[in-house]
Amino acid sequence: MTPLRALIPESNAVAGMQTADLAGCVLEVLMSAGPMERGVWNRRNFCMQTGREYAPPGQPDDDAVGIACSSAWSWLEANGFIARHPEQDNEWYLPTRQGEALRDHQALRQFMTSEQLPEAFLHPELLLHVRPLFFQSRFETAVFEAFKALEVSIRTAANLGHDLVGVPLASRAFHPEDGPLTDMNAERGERVALMSLMTGAIGSYKNPSSHRRVEIEAKEARDMIILASHLLKIVDARRPQ
Template sequence: MQELPTAIPDVDGLLLLQPEELGAKLLFLVRQRGANGILNMNMFHPQSMISELWTNHGGALKYPREREDQINMALIEAWAWIEAQGLIVPALGMNGQNGFRVLSRRARAFENEQDFAAYAIARQLPRDALHASIRENVWLAYMRGDYDVAVFLATKAVEVAVKLAVREEPGFEKLMGTDLMRRAFHPENGPLADMTAHHAERQARSELFSGTIGSYKNPQSHRDVNLEDPVEAMEVIMLANHLLRVVAVRLAAIVS
């Protein structure tokens, strides 16, 4: 991959990149080769591309030979990460068996490196760690890049869980949103309040639930919220995930 030293001229900078970060560069260099007609049927051989770096084509090597092992290992890790994510797949037939790869449909769908970066971040959302009520719909919406939808579904699930937990309590029939949260976790008489905790902690929990719904669920309900940051969306989803577990714990304590 003779284009790599032009894309990343600093060796130390290259070695500091995580596999997914270096992988983004490699994917788009491969796409550029395909667009320029350099690749045969869009197939490429990752190991051959690594070897290109150390082949002298009439000029001096652009990376220092003494760093060859380090650079090769970084590239091997990047290619391995890319393949593990299903972004490159074996070419059909004997070519694939001989190490040739092609870009997957997902990889070809990336418009730019920012799309890839968002995808790499999205992969960090731990699906198996999510509460059962949001494990499927929220995770799928997030992976599609519908971050505002994922946040709304996650916070809506918190509201639904609280509503179900207090459905037998009188006076809760018409409550919803922040009013529901404040009443359900009221530090003095809320049915979901933990009366073994200090008053300040009970108050804080009431505010945590109402603040989450007021800040993240209600705005999504009332207007279009263009949430484009996958990290922010992930943080809100994990906050909602924690609140769902709190509700489950409190409900179990009440039942017992």
């Protein structure tokens, strides 16, 4: 079995990792065992042995590492990647089909990312050009590309020229009185609200990334991309037949 230290050399890095990230590395270590060992993982033995790996010679086991590994083990069990052995006591585990399918920390990370941004939520344009960037953890670029796709879609659907960009473009396309993408059968307040939604989204989420580096976390990027997808679908519905 590959030691965890081969993947994460420093004990403080193990103790400080997010549980889900460490869980991927623990899964990779467990899956590196040979076929005969793969169905007889022991939680207590693994956590104690890993604590010893990081302890200085002659010093007690690294308790922080052991606790972090125990938490990661619990995460793997709770999320269905490992399960208690049906014929052994509660300390013995084996991989589930889901655990067998993923095997290493990179595959687990991609799986988690996929779950955070489900395919069914996304407009086809974002599925093709934005979701891969999200998978690569390029969250700022993914958000920028999502709202650039929205801007391009608005321009095309409204048949407007390249002299209008960003907020002015969305304002013209969804102007409550004569916007080419405005539903004149809707109540005026709703027309104004939709224009404000389009301009606010582009102004808030596309424009800052155009002018400076913006730090965006995964969950925040996911919400922004899903909003862009929703707005793209509105634009599609307003395209002239």
